[in-house]
Amino acid sequence: RAQGPDGGMSAARYAYLGGFDATSNVAAGAIFDMPVKGTHAHSFVSSFTSFDEVEGRTLERAAGNGSAVELAPLVLDKLALIQSIPALRALVGDDTNRSELAAFVAYALAFPRGFLALVDTYDVMRSGLPNFMAVALALIELGYAPLGLRLDSGDLAYLSKQCREIITLTGQVLVPDQVDALAKVSIVASNDIHEDVLLSLNEQGHAIDAFGIGTHLVTCYKQPALGGVYKLVEMNGTPRIKLSEDVAKVTIPGKKQAFRIFGKEGLALLDLIMGENEEPPRAGQRILCRHPFAESKRAFVVPTRVERLLNVVWDGALVDPLPVRPHIAPAREHCRKSISRMRQDHLRPLNPTPYKVSVSDELYTFIHQLWLEEAPVGELS
Secondary structure (H helix, E strand, O other): OOOOOOHHHHHHHHHHHOOOOOOOHHHHHHHHOEOOOOOOOOHHHOOOOOOHHHOOOOOOOOOOOOOEHHHHHHHHHHHHHHOOOHHHHHHOOOOOOOOHHHHHHHHHHHOOOOEEEEEEOOHHHHHHHHHHHHHHHHHHHHHOOOEEEEOOOOHHHHHHHHHHHHHHHHHHOHHHHHHHHOOOOOEEEEEOOOHHHHHHHHHOOOOOOOEEOOHHHHOOOOOHHHHHOOOEEEEEEEEEOOOOOOOOOOOOOEEEEEEEEEOOOOOOEEEEEEOOOOOOOOOOOOOOEEEOOOOOEEEEEOOEEEEEEEOOOOOOEEEEOOOOOOHHHHHHHHHHHHHOOOOOHHHHOOOOOOOEEEEEEHHHHHHHHHHHHHHHOOOOO
C-alpha cells in the first residue's frame, strides 16, 4: 500500500520520528533501531483447522523451573472454566471456534512473551475473546504476561468496552490473586484508522489502549500530492522574483535565513525569515516582524529565545560528515520538543490557529522594491 520503492521504509521511519511508538515493519526496525511490534494476520488464524496442526506443543514455565507443560490441554481447561461461570458464559457463550483456538495456541507457543491475538476472524464476543482469555489464563499460570488483543473490524468503541468489561470480570472471578495480569492486557484497534476516526472514538468513549495505523498514514489520503513547485530566487548572485495575480504564488527573492521566535511562556510565537546578510535576531531585542505581502500586518516582538532553523549542510561539499548509520533517536526527541513548544490552538484538529511566518522589515522592503522593478507599469487611455 505504501507508495514508491521505499515507501514502507520511509513511512515507518518518519512515523516513528513523529511520535509513533513502534513499527510492524521488521526491516525498518532493524535498519533504524526502532521498536518492532505487531501480531498475526487473519490468514494465520484461518490456516488452522485443528489442534493436530499445532507444532511444538509444550511450553516451559517462565521462571524456568519444572518440566514443560503441554499448552493445548491447559488452554482447553481454562476455556471450560470460563464457560462454567454463569456470568461469563452469558456474555461469551459456549461454542468458540476451535481452529481459531488452535491458532492462538500455536502463536502463544511461538511468542509466549509477546502474545497479542487478533480476535475478529470469526466472531469477537462469541469466539475470539473467550479463546484469547483461555490462552491468556494459561500463560498467566505458567508465569507469562499476555500482551493483549487486536480488533480489526466492527464497532471499535463498543467492542473495546465490552472486551475490557469481560476481561476485568474474568480476572476478578478466576484469578483474583493475579488480577493485575489481566488488567494490564492491552486492547489494540486497527482497520483503516485515520484522524476523523480517532476523534469520533474519543467523542464516543472507548477502552482502546493503542492504535495500529497504516494505509491512511502511508498513502496520505487528505493530500495525495505535494503541491511543491520549483521557483528560482537567485541566479549568479542576483536575486530573482516570480510575480503572480495570486499573491500566495509570489516568491520571496534571494538567499535567506530563518529563525523561530519564542515568547515569555516558552512557546513559539512565529518564524522569521531574514536576508542572508542580516544580523540574526537576539533574545531581548525588539524586532519588527511583517507579513511579506500585507502592508498593515506587522507587529513588534521581543523574543525570550531564538532558534536558528536553517543550517548549512552542503556548500560545494559536506560541511559536516554525515553519520554512517542514521540515528533516529535524537531526531525523534527534537521533533517531540518542537511540537511541545507549539501553542495548543495551533495543533487542534478543528479550525487550528494559523501559525505566523513573517519577514524582517529589511527583507519586506527588498521584496517590494524588486516587485516594483520587475512589474510592468500599466498605461491608461
